[in-house]
Amino acid sequence: MVESAVVVGTGLIGTSIALALHQRGVDVALSDRDPAALRLACDLGAGRPLAQEQTEPADVAVVAVPPGAVPAVLRDAQRRGLARVYTDVASVKSSVVRRVAELGCDLTSYVPGHPMGGRERQGPGAARADLFLGRSWALCPAAGTDPAAVKTVTLLAELCGADPLVVDEAAHDRAVALVSHAPHAVSAAVAASLLDGDATALALAGQGVRDMTRIAGGDVGLWREILGHNAGPVAAVLERVAADLAAAAAALRSGDPGVVEDLLERGRAGHARVPGKRGAGPTPDDAVLSVVIPDEPGALGRLFAAAAEAGVNVEDVRIDHSPGLPLGVAQLSVVPEARDRLARALTEGGWSVHR
Ligand SMILES: NC(=O)c1ccc[n+]([C@@H]2O[C@H](COP(=O)([O-])OP(=O)(O)OC[C@H]3O[C@@H](n4cnc5c(N)ncnc54)[C@H](O)[C@@H]3O)[C@@H](O)[C@H]2O)c1
Numbered sequence: 575m576v577e578s579a580v581v582v583g584t585g586l587i588g589t590s591i592a593l594a595l596h597q598r599g600v601d602v603a604l605s606d607r608d609p610a611a612l613r614l615a616c617d618l619g620a621g622r623p624l625a626q627e628q629t630e631p632a633d634v635a636v637v638a639v640p641p642g643a644v645p646a647v648l649r650d651a652q653r654r655g656l657a658r659v660y661t662d663v664a665s666v667k668s669s670v671v672r673r674v675a676e677l678g679c680d681l682t683s684y685v686p687g688h689p690m691g692g693r694e695r696q697g698p699g700a701a702r703a704d705l706f707l708g709r710s711w712a713l714c715p716a717a718g719t720d721p722a723a724v725k726t727v728t729l730l731a732e733l734c735g736a737d738p739l740v741v742d743e744a745a746h747d748r749a750v751a752l753v754s755h756a757p758h759a760v761s762a763a764v765a766a767s768l769l770d771g772d773a774t775a776l777a778l779a780g781q782g783v784r785d786m787t788r789i790a791g792g793d794v795g796l797w798r799e800i801l802g803h804n805a806g807p808v809a810a811v812l813e814r815v816a817a818d819l820a821a822a823a824a825a826l827r828s829g830d831p832g833v834v835e836d837l838l839e840r841g842r843a844g845h846a847r848v849p850g851k852r853g854a855g856p857t858p859d860d861a862v863l864s865v866v867i868p869d870e871p872g873a874l875g876r877l878f879a880a881a882a883e884a885g886v887n888v889e890d891v892r893i894d895h896s897p898g899l900p901l902g903v904a905q906l907s908v909v910p911e912a913r914d915r916l917a918r919a920l921t922e923g924g925w926s927v928h929r
């Protein structure tokens with residue numbers, strides 16, 4: 575059971591976890607070294623400030639501070655006896671766990687963790703209770719970790735709507751180098767190239783460059799720490815990506831289309847491997863309906879209401895606006911079996927539906 579929790583570090587991730595737990599009826603006590611971050615998290619309804627003298631240990635304490643700060647914060651939390659079970663959310667695991675052991679923390683009650691949901695913004699103001707819905711949440715218990723502690727942190731992840739995944743810490747670091755850390759560095763490199771663009775080039779920026787550079791807007795201090803703590807695995811991925819890019823550039827200069835085509839084909843194949851919601855495959859093209867919506871208040875609400883009336887759950891939605899036009903296109907992702915039913919119902923309801 576997770577009935578009470580302490581969250582140390584009320585930034586984006588700590589406050590998002592606290593909001594999710596609070597919504598599920600967990601008693602959440604919050605702490606942050608920055609009083610403004612703590613106050614905002616409390617005002618957002620994420621929990622109450624942790625009392626100086628905590629009498630009863632909570633079921634679980636979540637250390638949600640930058641990777642380099644985790645070991646000392648965990649040691650202090652354990653010394654204070656804040657909880658029976660401890661976890662952290664740092665984006666890297668091996669270096670953090672090594673330092674935690676060096677500081678003499680109790681390893682039996684500590685389950686290293688990493689929720690795979692986040693944003694490019696920092697602080698409690700960016701927190702969302704649904705940040706981890708359908709995301710994986712890595713747990714990296716060691717041989718000596720108490721199985722009951724693993725159960726508690728598994729439950730914590732599930733209460734936040736995530737899918738817990740037990741993985742060895744070194745495998746975790748190699749995996750996130752591939753799916754998170756190197757992509758961040760590549761996004762930063764592409765975004766940095768925009769510094770060479772003039773006003774005309776930037777005025778022509780479309781959705782492609784926005785998608786590609788969103789994560790480059792993340793906090794420099796945090797990402798410098800993350801990349802530095804996972805240096806070897808990240809460097810290995812960056813070297814492979816750099817080799818591909820160098821080969822593509824050389825082929826473009828020499829007019830060899832095969833190399834470029836091979837990169838594009840492998841890119842499509844890699845993209846198709848990225849799982850969708852809850853580990854399912856990506857939404858097949860045939861399960862996406864494009865619906866023209868007027869750019870006016872309530873239009874999206876009416877569209878969702880029409881889908882609900884047809885008994886169809888909208889799994890995901892993306893909205894493309896046409897600048898200068900009073901219209902947008904909502905791309906509704908639904909399970910393939912529901913596509914025809916929804917298309918029929920929307921068409922009968924007067925919506926302009928395209929497959
Ligand atoms: N940002 C993401 O997308 C993301 C996703 C998953 C995991 N993480 C991990 O979550 C952790 C927190 O990242 P964030 O994005 O929430 O950052 P954030 O900057 O929004 O929040 C960090 C909070 O920790 C507090 N803090 C720092 N040192 C502290 C200390 N010694 N004692 C108490 N509080 C302290 C800060 O005041 C701040 O409020 C990091 O370890 C990061 O690797 C981040």
Ligand SMILES: O=C(O)C(=O)C[C@]1(C(=O)O)C=C[C@@H](O)C=C1
Nearest residue numbers: 665689690691692693694754789
């Ligand atoms: O969506 C984003 O903005 C993120 O960068 C989230 C993301 C990721 O790479 O998926 C970033 C770092 C984390 O440690 C976990 C999640």
